[in-house]
Amino acid sequence: MKSTADVAIIGLGIAGATLAIELRNRGVQVCAFDDPAHGTVSRGAAGLISPVAGLRFGVLDEWQQWWDHASAFYGSMQAIEPIPCYRLLYGEDERRYWQRKRQRLADENLAAESTLPERIAERVLRPSGVVAIRTAARVDTVRVLDTVARMLDTEGMLHYRYVREDEVSPCSAGWCVAGVECAHVVFCQGPALAASVRFGWLPRMFARGQRIAGTLAHSIAPEPVWLSIRGKSLLLEGRSFSFGSTFDWETTEPIVTEQSTGHLRRQLEQYLRVPFRIEQAWAGVRPIMADLKPAIGEHPQYRRCWLFNGLGSRGLLLAPRLASILAEAIVSDAVTIPPQFDLRRFAC
Ligand SMILES: Cc1cc2nc3c(=O)[nH]c(=O)nc-3n(C[C@H](O)[C@H](O)[C@H](O)COP(=O)(O)OP(=O)(O)OC[C@H]3O[C@@H](n4cnc5c(N)ncnc54)[C@H](O)[C@@H]3O)c2cc1C
Numbered sequence: 001m002k003s004t005a006d007v008a009i010i011g012l013g014i015a016g017a018t019l020a021i022e023l024r025n026r027g028v029q030v031c032a033f034d035d036p037a038h039g040t041v042s043r044g045a046a047g048l049i050s051p052v053a054g055l056r057f058g059v060l061d062e063w064q065q066w067w068d069h070a071s072a073f074y075g076s077m078q079a080i081e082p083i084p085c086y087r088l089l090y091g092e093d094e095r096r097y098w099q100r101k102r103q104r105l106a107d108e109n110l111a112a113e114s115t116l117p118e119r120i121a122e123r124v125l126r127p128s129g130v131v132a133i134r135t136a137a138r139v140d141t142v143r144v145l146d147t148v149a150r151m152l153d154t155e156g157m158l159h160y161r162y163v164r165e166d167e168v169s170p171c172s173a174g175w176c177v178a179g180v181e182c183a184h185v186v187f188c189q190g191p192a193l194a195a196s197v198r199f200g201w202l203p204r205m206f207a208r209g210q211r212i213a214g215t216l217a218h219s220i221a222p223e224p225v226w227l228s229i230r231g232k233s234l235l236l237e238g239r240s241f242s243f244g245s246t247f248d249w250e251t252t253e254p255i256v257t258e259q260s261t262g263h264l265r266r267q268l269e270q271y272l273r274v275p276f277r278i279e280q281a282w283a284g285v286r287p288i289m290a291d292l293k294p295a296i297g298e299h300p301q302y303r304r305c306w307l308f309n310g311l312g313s314r315g316l317l318l319a320p321r322l323a324s325i326l327a328e329a330i331v332s333d334a335v336t337i338p339p340q341f342d343l344r345r346f347a348c
């Protein structure tokens with residue numbers, strides 16, 4: 001076990017993995033700790049990203065910057081592909097949301113009224129309208145995480161183990177993390193932040209999410225397509241499908257429940273006119289801050305002790321840009337973190 005590094009990263013989900021690469025790109029020696037037994041919500045994410053989301057067509061502020069960073073980062077690992085995305089409108093409320101946003105979405109070339117490919121149109125509950133979301137992609141998250149883990153592992157810089165809070169203590173080099181001396185330590189723990197004492201003052205919230213996957217009786221989309229239906233995502237590819245996710249506040253246990261599976265099954269039966277078989281169900285917990293924005297930055301009391309958390313429902317889209325901001329702040333004392341993401345906004 002190597003006993004020194006510039007930066008120790010605790011947790012190698014999408015937050016830790018993107019940060020590890022951004023730091024290495026700046027010449028920083030990184031070592032990481034990750035506990036596979038603890039679960040990684042990033043590994044089960046559907047992998048879909050778009051700056052337009054939610055029932056009300058919410059557009060992420062500064063969406064172009066988030067999009068460019070994500071495209072470049074995942075592109076460098078051949079882990080992203082554009083995907084046709086259609087939002088199906090059902091009911092008056094959804095039409096109203098679209099009418100309110102259509103001008104802005106059209107001006108920014110993000111979305112436009114459209115029609116479904118015939119083969120799909122025949123097999124879904126007829127919507128009152130269809131909107132094509134122009135900026136949408138699928139990320140192969142497992143490929144990203146495996147690539148980063150392999151890179152660190154071959155250099156002896158990845159330790160597959162859980163780090164207890166009392167194993168992180170100040171030392172002359174900066175921090176001693178489970179026997180490794182380093183100048184900085186970054187907590188990228190995702191939902192495990194729930195148990196943190198050091199960051200216990202942060203207003204953390206958690207939302208369990210579940211999705212289902214399986215096989216259709218016959219294919220209606222030979223190429224991958226993403227249908228957005230009543231706030232949920234249906235991914236179709238050949239005879240495979242994936243559908244979700246549910247939203248269950250204040251739950252920190254990533255457990256699959258019969259209730260959520262039943263809810264997703266009924267909803268899918270309502271909108272999809274093809275028999276299907278559920279073969280898999282997966283649940284994870286989204287780490288969220290009370291103001292729904294990410295939290296990155298240095299602990300207000302402990303120098304060189306950093307956090308990268310609060311990725312919520314859009315972690316794959318947000319992580320690459322946040323990792324770049326945080327890496328700059330770590331390597332250069334002069335860089336400030338934008339106040340809306342800085343964890344110190346919660347400090348008294
Ligand atoms: C059902 C579902 C579907 C989703 N789909 C999408 C999607 O399509 N697109 C999208 O952008 N987002 C999606 N998300 C959200 C996305 O998954 C999260 O925003 C993101 O994965 C959070 O990443 P993270 O790195 O913060 O946490 P994690 O991925 O959980 O990583 C944290 C890591 O830290 C490790 N760890 C924690 N504590 C310790 C410790 N003390 N010692 C060692 N290791 C430790 C854990 O084992 C884990 O590996 C989805 C979420 C859910 C629940």
